[in-house]
Amino acid sequence: xxxxxxxxKFQVLKTGQSMTLQCAQDMNHEYMSWYRQDxxxxxxxxxxxxxxxxxxxxxxxxxxxxxxxxxEDFPLRLLSAAPSQTSVYFCASSFGTGDGYTFGSGTRxxxx
Amino acid sequence: xAKTTQPISMDSYEGQEVNITCSHNNIATNDYITWYQQFPSxxxxxxxxxxxxxxxxxVASLFIPADRKSSTLSLPRVSLSDTAVYYCLVGPQxxxxxxxxxxxxxxxx
Numbered sequence: 001x002x003x004x005x006x007x008x009k010f011q012v013l014k015t016g017q018s019m020t021l022q023c024a025q026d027m028n029h030e031y032m033s034w035y036r037q038d039x040x041x042x043x044x045x046x047x048x049x050x051x052x053x054x055x056x057x058x059x060x061x062x063x064x065x066x067x068x069x070x071x072e073d074f075p076l077r078l079l080s081a082a083p084s085q086t087s088v089y090f091c092a093s094s095f096g097t098g099d100g101y102t103f104g105s106g107t108r109x110x111x112x
Numbered sequence: 113x114a115k116t117t118q119p120i121s122m123d124s125y126e127g128q129e130v131n132i133t134c135s136h137n138n139i140a141t142n143d144y145i146t147w148y149q150q151f152p153s154x155x156x157x158x159x160x161x162x163x164x165x166x167x168x169x170x171v172a173s174l175f176i177p178a179d180r181k182s183s184t185l186s187l188p189r190v191s192l193s194d195t196a197v198y199y200c201l202v203g204p205q206x207x208x209x210x211x212x213x214x215x216x217x218x219x220x221x
Contacts, residue, residue, distance in 0.1 A: 004155075031206035042199070043156065043211040050207050059210065090155045096206025100146055103155030 002026050006091050006104035013081040013111045021076040021107050023091030031094040032074040033058070033101065034066065036087040043090065049074055050096075081111045116200045121216040130187040132215050134200030137181050145176060145183045148199045150214070156199060160185070187217075195219045 033048040045058030047066040092101040148156035
């Protein structure tokens with residue numbers, strides 16, 4: 001199993017550009033989430049999904065869209081990048097049982 | 113979702129047992145208590161989860177009193193490699209999980 005795979009690992013965007021952060025898991029997990037982590041801060045939930053076709057907003061959803069067309073993939077779209085979206089983005093997945101969430105290695109995004 | 117309160121930072125020495133307490137006064141009946149560990153530049157890693165009483169695995173123990181309004185993560189005989197941020201989360205086993213500020217543990221030689 002590859003676990004949770006995030007691509008790209010690094011990205012630099014110009015203000016106003018759009019892009020999609022990819023997240024894929026091969027563990028057949030129903031639950032998937034996106035978090036952002038700013039320097040020296042904790043993780044903040046952006047969006048989450050409890051299964052294919054079902055998504056919901058987290059703490060900081062503005063400026064981001066998600067979709068869950070398959071169990072394996074949960075892409076995060078930045079609609080119009082802003083410098084405030086400079087952060088490290090983590091994707092996570094879970095069965096929803098006592099083993100908790102498995103996190104990816106993160107995508108470091110810089111918006112200039 | 114229940115809010116958690118934990119110390120911002122803790123110091124310890126190698127070989128000591130470390131106990132990190134988390135308060136969650138508004139925990140709901142169907143909420144679980146989960147702890148994660150995060151090293152710099154890495155995603156969080158699941159440590160342990162419990163609902164009530166005591167849970168132990170190869171890494172840590174989790175103590176939960178009967179009223180479930182707090183919990184204590186116990187790390188036996190810490191080493192330098194245990195230096196990390198530890199997060200206490202309260203919520204469902206899947207779905208919407210909110211991270212708090214975490215406890216920065218520093219283990220010294």
